Amino acid sequence: MARIVMKFGGTSVANLERIQNVARHVKREVDAGHEVAVVVSAMAGVTNQLVAWCKEAMPQFDQKEYDTVVASGEQVTSGLLAIALQALGVKARSFQGWQIPLRTDSTHGSARIAGIEGEGLISDLKSGTVATIAGFQGVAPTGRIATLGRGGSDTSAVAIAAGVKADRCDIYTDVDGVYTTDPRIVPQARRLEKVAFEEMLEMASLGAKVLQVRSVELAMVHNVRVFVRSSFDAPDAPQIGSNGLPPGTLICSEEEIVEKQVVTGIAYSKDEAQVTLRGVQDKPGVAASVFGPLAAANINVDMIVQNISDDGTTTDLTFTVPVADYERAMAVLSQSKADIGYAKLDGATDVVKVSVVGIGMRSHAGVAAKAFAALAGKGINIRVIATSEIKISVLIDAAHTELAVRTLHSIYGLDHA
Amino acid sequence: MARIVMKFGGTSVANLERIQNVARHVKREVDAGHEVAVVVSAMAGVTNQLVAWCKEAMPQFDQKEYDTVVASGEQVTSGLLAIALQALGVKARSFQGWQIPLRTDSTHGSARIAGIEGEGLISDLKSGTVATIAGFQGVAPTGRIATLGRGGSDTSAVAIAAGVKADRCDIYTDVDGVYTTDPRIVPQARRLEKVAFEEMLEMASLGAKVLQVRSVELAMVHNVRVFVRSSFDAPDAPQIGSNGLPPGTLICSEEEIVEKQVVTGIAYSKDEAQVTLRGVQDKPGVAASVFGPLAAANINVDMIVQNISDDGTTTDLTFTVPVADYERAMAVLSQSKADIGYAKLDGATDVVKVSVVGIGMRSHAGVAAKAFAALAGKGINIRVIATSEIKISVLIDAAHTELAVRTLHSIYGLDHA
Numbered sequence: 116m117a118r119i120v121m122k123f124g125g126t127s128v129a130n131l132e133r134i135q136n137v138a139r140h141v142k143r144e145v146d147a148g149h150e151v152a153v154v155v156s157a158m159a160g161v162t163n164q165l166v167a168w169c170k171e172a173m174p175q176f177d178q179k180e181y182d183t184v185v186a187s188g189e190q191v192t193s194g195l196l197a198i199a200l201q202a203l204g205v206k207a208r209s210f211q212g213w214q215i216p217l218r219t220d221s222t223h224g225s226a227r228i229a230g231i232e233g234e235g236l237i238s239d240l241k242s243g244t245v246a247t248i249a250g251f252q253g254v255a256p257t258g259r260i261a262t263l264g265r266g267g268s269d270t271s272a273v274a275i276a277a278g279v280k281a282d283r284c285d286i287y288t289d290v291d292g293v294y295t296t297d298p299r300i301v302p303q304a305r306r307l308e309k310v311a312f313e314e315m316l317e318m319a320s321l322g323a324k325v326l327q328v329r330s331v332e333l334a335m336v337h338n339v340r341v342f343v344r345s346s347f348d349a350p351d352a353p354q355i356g357s358n359g360l361p362p363g364t365l366i367c368s369e370e371e372i373v374e375k376q377v378v379t380g381i382a383y384s385k386d387e388a389q390v391t392l393r394g395v396q397d398k399p400g401v402a403a404s405v406f407g408p409l410a411a412a413n414i415n416v417d418m419i420v421q422n423i424s425d426d427g428t429t430t431d432l433t434f435t436v437p438v439a440d441y442e443r444a445m446a447v448l449s450q451s452k453a454d455i456g457y458a459k460l461d462g463a464t465d466v467v468k469v470s471v472v473g474i475g476m477r478s479h480a481g482v483a484a485k486a487f488a489a490l491a492g493k494g495i496n497i498r499v500i501a502t503s504e505i506k507i508s509v510l511i512d513a514a515h516t517e518l519a520v521r522t523l524h525s526i527y528g529l530d531h532a
Numbered sequence: 533m534a535r536i537v538m539k540f541g542g543t544s545v546a547n548l549e550r551i552q553n554v555a556r557h558v559k560r561e562v563d564a565g566h567e568v569a570v571v572v573s574a575m576a577g578v579t580n581q582l583v584a585w586c587k588e589a590m591p592q593f594d595q596k597e598y599d600t601v602v603a604s605g606e607q608v609t610s611g612l613l614a615i616a617l618q619a620l621g622v623k624a625r626s627f628q629g630w631q632i633p634l635r636t637d638s639t640h641g642s643a644r645i646a647g648i649e650g651e652g653l654i655s656d657l658k659s660g661t662v663a664t665i666a667g668f669q670g671v672a673p674t675g676r677i678a679t680l681g682r683g684g685s686d687t688s689a690v691a692i693a694a695g696v697k698a699d700r701c702d703i704y705t706d707v708d709g710v711y712t713t714d715p716r717i718v719p720q721a722r723r724l725e726k727v728a729f730e731e732m733l734e735m736a737s738l739g740a741k742v743l744q745v746r747s748v749e750l751a752m753v754h755n756v757r758v759f760v761r762s763s764f765d766a767p768d769a770p771q772i773g774s775n776g777l778p779p780g781t782l783i784c785s786e787e788e789i790v791e792k793q794v795v796t797g798i799a800y801s802k803d804e805a806q807v808t809l810r811g812v813q814d815k816p817g818v819a820a821s822v823f824g825p826l827a828a829a830n831i832n833v834d835m836i837v838q839n840i841s842d843d844g845t846t847t848d849l850t851f852t853v854p855v856a857d858y859e860r861a862m863a864v865l866s867q868s869k870a871d872i873g874y875a876k877l878d879g880a881t882d883v884v885k886v887s888v889v890g891i892g893m894r895s896h897a898g899v900a901a902k903a904f905a906a907l908a909g910k911g912i913n914i915r916v917i918a919t920s921e922i923k924i925s926v927l928i929d930a931a932h933t934e935l936a937v938r939t940l941h942s943i944y945g946l947d948h949a
Contacts, residue, residue, distance in 0.1 A: 131588050165608065171548050172612050173619035180618075183611035183626050187604035191582065194601035195589050201597075202590035209600050213630070214675060258631060 117282040118150040118240060122250065122272035125159035127287055127346040128192050131199075134158075138199040139350035140287070141245060145205055150240040152279060154250040154272040155196055157188025178223035182252070182262045186212070189249035189268070196247040207245040210236065212261075213254035217274065221255045225264035228253060228271075228333075231278030240279065248275060269330035277337035284334070284341045285363075286326060291345035292364035293318065293325055295529040296381040300520050303530035308358060310379060311369045317472045317506045318382045326366070334366065341366040369474055377475035377482060378527035381520050384468045387417070388441035389498060389510060391433040392448070394458025397424040404455045405432060408447050414440045418468065418501040418510060429458070433499055435510060438464055466498065467516045470508040471523055483507045489526045495519055534699040535567040535657060539667065539689035542576035544704055544763040545609050548616075551575075555616040556767035557704070558662060562622055567657040569696060571667040571689040572613055574605025595640035599669070599679045603629070606666035606685070613664040624662040627653065629669035630677065634691065636670035642681035643670060645688075645750075648695030657696065665692060686747035694754035701751070701758045702780075703743060708762035709781035710735065710742055712946040713798040717937050720947035725775055727796060728786045734889045734923045735799045743783070751783065758783040786891055794892035794899060795944035798937050801885045804834070805858035806915060806927060808850040809865070811875025814841040821872045822849060825864050831857045835885065835918040835927060846875070850916055852927060855881055883915065884933045887925040888940055900924045906943045912936055 121144065123137050137153070144151050156162075165185045169176045193209040200207035212219075215236060219226035236246050250268030255261040263270050269286060276284035291306065293315065298304040310318070312335035319328045325343055334341045344363030355361055369375070395401055402421070409416055417435045424430035436444045441464055448460055476482050486507055490497060495518065499510035511519055524530060538558060545551050554570070561568050573579075582602045586593045610626040617624035629636075632653060636643035653663055667685030672678040680687050686703060693701035709723040710732065727735070729752035736745045742760055751758045761780030772778055786792070812818055819838070826833055834852045841847035853861045858881055865877055893899050903924055907914060912935065916927035928936055941947060 131585055134589070168548055168608075168612055169615055172551070172615040176615045177618055180611040180614045180626055183614075183628070184608050187607045190604045190607070191585075191601050194597040194599075195585055197597045197600075198586055198589040198593045201594055209597055211600070211677075260628075 116148045116150070118279060119144055120152045120154060120272055120276040120279070120281045120284045122154040122268060122284065122286045123156065123346060124268060124288060125156040125162070126289055128155055128157075128196070129159040131195065134192065134195050135199050135202075136350055137196060137346070138203055138205070140346070141200060142203050142205050143351055145245060150243075152236060152240060152246040152248060152275060152281070153196060154248045154268060154275060155189060155192040156250055156268045157185075158192055161188040161191070179259055182223050182260045186249070186252040186260045186262055189251050193247045193249040197245075200245055200247065205245055206243055207247055208239065209247045209249070211249050212252035213258075215248070215275075217253035217271070217278075219253035219255055219261040219263070221257065221261070223255065223259070223261050226253060226255065226261035228263070228274045231274055233275075233278035233280070236275070237279050267327075267329075269327045270333060273330045273333045273337070273339050273341060276339045277333070281339070284339050286341060286343050287346035288325060288343060289346065290325060290343075291348070291362055292343050293366070293380075295379070296520055296524050297383070300517050301524045301530075304524065305529065305531045306362075307364050307379065309365045309367060309372050311372055311474050312366060313369070313505055314379050314472050314474055315366045317470065317503075318380055331366065335368075338368055340371075372474075375475040376473055377479045378471055378473035378529065379475075380472050381523045381527075381529070382470045382472060383516055383520055384470075385513065385516070386438050387435045387466055387468045387510065388438045388444075388464040389433065389435055389462060389466050390441075390444055390448070391431060391461040392455070392457040392459075393431050393461060394429045395432050396456050397428055397430045401455065402432075404451070405448070408451045409436070409444060412443060412447050414444050414447070418499050418508065420499050420501065435466075435468065435499070465513045466510050467513045468508050468510050469516070469519045469523065470506050471527065472506050474505050476505050476507075485526060486523060489522050490519060493518055493522050533565045533567070535696060536561055537569045537571060537689055537693040537696070537698045537701045539571040539685060539701065539703045540573065540763060541685060541705060542573040542579070543706055545572055545574075545613070546576035548612065551609065551612050552616050552619075553767055554613060554763070555620055555622070557763070558617060559620050559622050560768055562662060567660075569653060569657060569663040569665055569692060569698070570613060571665045571685060571692060572606060572609040573667050573685045574602075575609055578605040578608070596676055599640050599677045603666070603669040603677045603679055606668050610664045610666040614662075617662055617664065622662055623660055624664055625656065626664045626666070628666050630671035630675075632665070632692075634670035634688070634695075636672055636678040636680070638672045638674065638678070640672065640676075640678050643672065643678035645670060645680070645691045648691055650692075650695035650697070653692070654696050684744075686744045687750060690747045690750045690754070690756050690758060693756045694750070698756070701756050703758060703760050704763035705742060705760060706763065707742060707760075708765070708779055709760050710783070710797075712796070713937055713941050714800070717934050718798075718941045718947075721941065722946065722948045723779070724781050724796065726782045726784060726789050728789055728891050729783060730786070730922055731796045731889050731891055732783045734887065734920075735797055748783065752785075755785055757788075789891075792892040793890055794896045795888055795890035795946065796892075797889050798940045798944075798946070799887045799889060800933060800937055801887075802930065802933070803855050804852045804883055804885045804927065805855045805861075805881045806850065806852055806879060806883050807858075807861055807865070808848060808878040809872070809874040809876075810848050810878060811846045812849050813873050814845060814847045818872065819849075821868070822865070825868045826853070826861060829860060829864050831861050831864070835916050835925065837916050837918065852883075852885065852916070882930045883927050884930045884936075885925050885927050886933070886936045886940065887923050888944065889923050891922050893922050893924075902943060903940060906939050907936060910935055910939055
């Protein structure tokens with residue numbers, strides 16, 4: 116017998132029929148003897164309608180009222196799921212964020228979780244009642260409803276799993292797990308049985324959009340085992356694999372992964388634009404003069420590369436920004452030209468960041484060299500290189516995305532047999 | 533400067549444009565220097581959709597979960613109205629039932645109000661903030677959301693007016709006040725300037741469906757002055773009448789009505805069916821044997837009439853039941869025939885109850901005689917008569933409804949000049 120938190124997103128609860136399907140998923144776990152809490156999103160489309168109304172009422176709306184309005188979506192789903200479970204003969208009751216309570220800070224619209232008082236929930240779970248919980252929301256110190264921001268339901272689920280000391284947090288999604296890379300690009304991509312938190316963080320932030328980065332961070336901090344699985348699987352018949360789990364991917368601590376792969380996956384992100392400042396003065400304080408104005412404009416900077424200058428006086432500085440912020444970034448840097456002191460401003464948006472991720476990399480040399488050689492062999496020019504302990508990222512021309520991902524997937528032995 | 537509670541129903545907040553119109557109504561009162569709390573219903577249609585989902589999930593749904601689901605409708609409106617007010621430069625914040633808190637008993641689905649802690653609201657009102665309050669809901673002793681049942685928003689508004697010691701509770705409806713009778717039947721019907729609580733109770737329960745009976749009862753107990761007015765009036769330009777109020781009807785205590793009318797209005801109800809037991813034994817306990825089984829079947833009985841019997845052994849017993857319960861009532865009485873001991877069971881559904889209402893009746897003789905004579909003069913047969921201190925009701929054939937109402941409206945001098 117285990118204690119499980121299950122989480123279903125908006126498309127899984129889009130209408131009553133799907134909510135009833137979710138109820139069957141939950142009943143399966145209850146019938147297996149588990150204690151279950153279920154975290155749900157709003158029915159697909161509902162949140163968008165509510166947000167549209169807020170904007171129509173006032174483009175710069177009050178975030179506190181916005182939270183009150185949009186949190187109603189999850190409230191409806193939590194109640195309907197409780198009824199659907201009762202219709203199957205399963206004891207159930209709904210909880211809103213303020214009823215648990217799940218406490219947040221006062222950053223309405225994108226609140227951070229401050230803490231969960233899990234005792235009430237645990238007592239209900241122990242009595243055999245399924246808790247159906249409105250995701251995405253909590254209660255601020257003022258007693259007002261606060262939402263965690265888009266995608267916050269994953270974060271709610273992980274936080275509640277930590278709060279009730281759950282054995283596992285099952286995230287049901289429209290994919291059946293985490294893959295070695297995007298199967299749309301590489302048909303040989305394999306589903307991973309286990310991924311370490313650190314690897315998942317790199318993969319999630321790089322574009323493998325299975326889980327919100329925040330939820331993975333939270334899972335890592337509280338060591339919550341997160342299981343990604345498909346909501347389209349038949350609800351009544353779990354197929355247990357050799358690892359004792361149904362099909363899906365377990366995201367867990369490194370310690371639980373016995374045989375560590377050197378490379379776990381290949382991620383890519385098209386959401387990148389390259390900015391290059393040529394002829395920058397090579398002197399203290401210049402980096403601050405570049406990145407200060409960008410930070411003030413709320414533009415995130417990634418993949419910063421600066422070489423030792425040739426002549427000891429000027430150098431080139433290259434970095435990437437989100438493609439949506441590219442025009443603004445170029446404008447900010449043009450305005451700051453006198454302060455920074457550079458010769459020329461270059462940029463490109465037709466670029467892609469491809470990353471090789473794997474915790475085994477730490478103990479293996481030559482991983483990066485292998486990637487560079489393989490890309491060179493295909494005639495792919497590398498614009499920028501950035502590395503971390505468990506990741507090698509390269510910025511290349513967008514036209515070469517598929518070729519680069521397929522090549523890297525193949526040379527590290529990730530292709531399906 | 534006054535403290536005012538304003539209440540807007542579902543059709544008045546049916547879409548964002550109408551919510552913005554409500555905001556202008558509220559701004560007018562704020563600009564006039566008043567402290568304002570606004571109680572709102574769900575946007576028209578929303579509640580029906582939510583109820584339909586609950587039923588679809590389980591026909592005999594859990595009332596606690598139903599409350600959680602349907603209360604979301606008012607939550608959305610309260611938040612959107614706060615935003616719409618802020619867009620007009622008016623300080624505003626929303627309150628849910630549990631945030632006030634408005635405490636109820638545990639009768640989920642049709643909870644009764646147990647009490648309101650108005651201090652928080654009053655402090656906000658005093659600081660010049662408009663409180664936009666989700667109607668129809670409160671919080672049960674368990675901490676769960678409880679709804680007051682259909683039409684509960686009127687009751688919420690009156691309860692909140694009592695809780696914050698408001699000078700007036702303005703109920704905005706799709707009619708512009710309370711009339712001497714139904715204007716669709718009698719074009720000469722006049723809008724009443726003031727109606728006593730007791731009169732309104734008789735009129736509301738008799739089919740003048742402007743206000744929920746429960747809300748009038750609550751207003752009478754707490755002496756809350758309720759003002760019924762039209763939500764279709766131009767929001768920005770109030771026309772103040774000679775009584776110091778804009779067009780509408782004030783429902784208030786008798787003391788506030790200086791010149792009491794003998795007859796205030798003529799009400800009618802088509803929701804009546806007549807049941808007659810002929811040849812009932814005229815002995816102690818027989819009434820209990822008739823009405824006991826009906827009460828057990830949850831059928832409300834009205835207008836009970838029993839004459840002194842001719843021969844001292846048997847009599848006829850007539851009463852009315854809601855037309856929706858007629859078939860059930862007849863079945864219950866047939867089954868109980870042996871217990872009761874009657875000769876024959878008669879009934880009719882093509883009947884209507886017409887009532888003459890007025891607090892001045894108490895001090896005027898001959899009011900009833902005048903009605904009976906007028907109806908006789910038009911050849912209208914009276915089936916049953918029932919009277920109270922401030923009301924005379926007659927049950928007649930439904931075919932004579934219009935004629936009877938027009939005749940009574942005319943003879944008591946209620947026709948518009």
